[in-house]
Structures are given as C-alpha cells and as structure tokens.
Amino acid sequence: MQGWHSWLVRIWDGLTFGVHRRQIRVAEQTGNAEALTTWMDRKQQAMREHRARLMELPLMLMGLLKVVVVVLLAMAVLIPLIAALVWATGGDGIEVFRWCRDTLRWIFDAIAFVWPWFVVSLPVLFVVAGWREGRRRGKPPLLYDAAVRPRKRPSGIIPKGLLPEARPRGLEPLTF
Numbered sequence: 001m002q003g004w005h006s007w008l009v010r011i012w013d014g015l016t017f018g019v020h021r022r023q024i025r026v027a028e029q030t031g032n033a034e035a036l037t038t039w040m041d042r043k044q045q046a047m048r049e050h051r052a053r054l055m056e057l058p059l060m061l062m063g064l065l066k067v068v069v070v071v072l073l074a075m076a077v078l079i080p081l082i083a084a085l086v087w088a089t090g091g092d093g094i095e096v097f098r099w100c101r102d103t104l105r106w107i108f109d110a111i112a113f114v115w116p117w118f119v120v121s122l123p124v125l126f127v128v129a130g131w132r133e134g135r136r137r138g139k140p141p142l143l144y145d146a147a148v149r150p151r152k153r154p155s156g157i158i159p160k161g162l163l164p165e166a167r168p169r170g171l172e173p174l175t176f
Contacts, residue, residue: 003133017043 087093
C-alpha cells in the first residue's frame with residue numbers, strides 16, 4: 001500500500017506543482033521573502049513550460065504520424081523495387097513478397113504468443129513493483145518492524161534532548 005501511495009503522491013505532485021506549492025508555503029511561514037519570490041518565479045516558469053509541452057503534443061503526434069506514413073510508403077516502394085531487381089537478376093521476385101509476408105506473420109505470431117503472458121503477469125508485476133517502492137519509500141508498521149527486526153537497546157547513549165549543554169544541573173544522563 002505504501003508503494004502505491006508513494007506513486008499516487010508523486011503523480012499528484014507532478015500534476016499540481018505540489019513541490020512548488022510546498023516550498024512557497026514554507027517560505028511564507030518562515031517569512032523568507034527572497035525564497036518566496038524565487039519559488040513563485042520557479043512555479044510560474046514550470047507552469048509556462050508545462051503549457052508549452054501540452055501545446056506541442058499535437059505537433060508531436062502529427063510528426064509521428066508523418067514518420068509512420070513515410071516508412072509505409074518507403075516499404076511500398078522498396079519491396080516491389082527489390083522484387084524487380086531480384087527478378088531482373090534471374091531470381092523469383094515473388095519470393096521477396098513471400099519473405100516479407102512470412103516475416104510479418106512471424107512478428108505478429110510472436111506478439112500474439114507473448115501478449116497473453118504479459119496480460120496475465122501484469123497484475124503480479126504491478127504488485128511486486130508497488131511492494132518494492134513501499135520498501136524503498138515507506139516505513140513498515142511498528143508491530144511488523146519489531147517482529148522482523150528486533151532492535152538492540154544501546155547503552156550509555158544520551159537522548160538528544162538531554163545533551164550536556166542542554167541538561168539541567170544535577171540531572172544525570174539517561175542510559176538504556
């Protein structure tokens with residue numbers, strides 16, 4: 001659960017400029033005017049860049065469509081040209097078309113074979129990826145943590161709140 005929560009938080013932060021908003025809030029609370037103006041400028045710049053990327057998206061899709069069309073047209077020209085050259089050199093030009101057909105059939109058969117395995121394993125992969133992200137980012141529950149990794153109690157350590165300079169007179173340091 002913690003891994004998926006981490007993903008959702010990161011997605012939400014990315015969509016809503018959450019990092020910038022948090023830094024602006026911290027700058028406002030601390031009264032740091034310089035940091036506030038810096039983070040406000042950064043947020044505005046990030047919003048402008050985000051809008052620019054969204055405006056370029058249809059152009060990118062059109063470019064991709066152009067590339068696909070050019071590749072298909074090139075294949076439609078090159079395959080018959082190669083078949084004609086094979087025929088002109090005394091070979092069977094139809095074999096080129098058969099080879100292309102067999103190659104495409106092999107590719108589509110490989111995809112058809114792998115696709116069900118991928119679809120079936122996708123939920124398992126998603127669960128494993130969420131578990132790994134949770135281990136990397138999250139904190140295990142206290143009961144689980146204590147049961148799996150029992151902690152050794154250190155001896156002779158002064159808690160942070162009772163350092164010698166901050167300790168009242170006459171109070172001995174706590175030891176475990």
